[in-house]
Amino acid sequence: MRTLPPAVATAVHVATLARKNGMPIPPKVLAVLDAAASPFPGRWLLHPLPGDPIRVIELFAGPGGWSEGIAAVLGVAVDAVGIDISKDACATARAAGHFRICADITALDPEHYALRHVVGLIVSPPCPSFSPAGKHSGQEQRNIDILCRVIAQTSEAGGFCEPEECDYWCGENCEDLDLCEELGYHDGYAPRSGLTWDDLRAQLAPLTDARIGLMAELLFWVFGLRASGAPVQFIAMEQSSRLPQQIIDDIRLELRGGQETGEYFIVDDAILEASEFGLASRRERTFMLASVYYGRLPTPQELTGVRTNSMAQALGWGPGERINTRGERPVDPTTGRPKGGNEFSADKQSNCLTGKARTWKRVGDGLRLTQADAGLLVGFRCTYPWQGSRTSAFQQAADVVSPIMAAAVLAGVLRVPWKARVLDYEEYLYRLDDYLDADDFDTAA
Known part of the structure; x- marks a missing residue:
């Protein structure tokens, strides 16, 4: 485990004393912390004090x-740091009050000293390689095999595989700590393989689409954080509903220590459809949740009382409206409707948004969706501050995890009830009760 240079260790000591005494951290000390922790916040070099919110990393x-x-x-109040390569997406999140580092995740160190108190890891790798709307390169067996070979080496690279050569356990009651240290054992695990995260990233080079390899970052960061000493308690992942089962199974295996006996003994995955949880648009995604305490994903059946919210309801339209998604197309003489399925009724949930939703228009008057409309359809308040061009904002809304699904998935590991909160949020979001307004919506923990 890494140690701090003397000057930084002194700054940590001074800052910690200031916090314990209820005093502000001196600016010069904070500058030392920020420089040492970069690109992460300097405060993350300090040990959390009782009552501090948990620290969470969001990748992509x-x-x-x-x-x-x-x-x-x-x-829920958490101390979260989000990382993304998109400047517009980072600008949107910052404008909404969320901390963002705009960077290439593969260029960052998951064992950075500033990360040693992280409790939760949330990962949403890009999905075009696996999505039906993409080129399907993530479905090609050759690419799956390359990815899975790297995945299979991650727990060993982080030092979280059980010894194979002997029945050996090392912990508080180890009978020979000197031998344990000599052999490199720690907490019942074998020594690290010697491969670095960059070594494993290099093995992904033969992939025909580099975005496929970003799936492995989930495990690079899980085991990198653990190697740094971080007490990671939960991991949440979202990906395309077409993510191959072989990849899911291999990730699960590594999170169970390579032999299903490791740290994250509870792992659950499922394909969840957001409209079944009350969202006004259809969004089918694969979710995975792993935790040392609680790893079960929610089901729509648990959300008793959920309403089916249509696109028209969400946007405040009257009944009978139709949406054109692909411009003018020839009419099928049999059905009297345009060929190619380029229209749908707004009286039901919207089609799943893509970046091309910016061209959708209401058939009756040609009205196009606004950025705020797109945000509402995927579960954001109408005042959410989307940044960047219209094209960029619609792509952000198309790629994002709905806040409704994020809440349902994370409620268990954050130890808060989710059903009533999701229903209340949807009532506020879609104006389901005339008497309800923004002042009535209480998000207090």
Whole structure:
């Protein structure tokens, strides 16, 4: 485990004393902490004090779906750092009050000293390689095999595989600590393989689409954080509903220590459809939850009282409206409707948004969706501050995890009830009761 340079260790000591005494951290000390922790916040070099919110890392954090689910829906205060490569998505999240580092995740160190108190990891890798709307390169067996070979090496690279050569356990009651240290054993695990995270990233180079390899970052960061000493208690992941089962199974195996006997003994995965939880648009995604305490994903059946919210309801339209998604197309003489399925009724949930939703228009008058409309359809308040061009904002809304689904998935590991909070949020969001307004919506934890 890494240690701090003397000057930084002194700054940590001074800052910790200031916090314990209820005093502000001196600016010069804070500058030392920020420089040492960069790009992470300097405060993360300090040990959390009683009552501090837990620290959470969001990879591929986007414009704030997971963040809004935690803060706006569940009403939970966490100290979260989100990382994303999109400048517009980071600008949106920052404008909404969420912390963002705009960077390439593969260029960052998951064993950075500033991360040694992280409790939760949330990961939403890009999905075009697996999505039906993409080129399906993530479905090609050759690419799956390359990815899974790397995945299979991650727990060993982090030092979280059980010894194979002997029945050896090392812990508080170890009979020979000197031998344990000599052999490199720790807490019942074998020594690290010697491969670095960059070594494993290099093995992903033969992939025909580099975005496929970003799935492995979930495990690089899980085991990197653990190697740094971080007490990671839960991991949440979201990906395309077409994520191959072989990849899911291999990730699960590694999270169970390579032999299903490791740290994260509770792992659950499921394909969840957001409209079944009350969202006004259809969004089918694969979710995975792993935890040392609680790892069960929610089911729509648990959300008793949920209403079916249509696109028209969400946007405040009257009944009978139709949406054109693909412009003018020839009419099928048999049905009297345009060929190619380029229209749908707004009296039901919207089609799943893609970046091309920016061209959708209401058939009756040609009205196009606004950025706020797109946000409402995926579960964001109408005042959410989308940044960037219209094209960029619609792509952000298309890629994001709905705050409603984020809340439902994370409620168990954050130890808060989710059903009533999701229903209340949807009432506020879609104006389901005339008497309800923004002042009535209480997100207090």
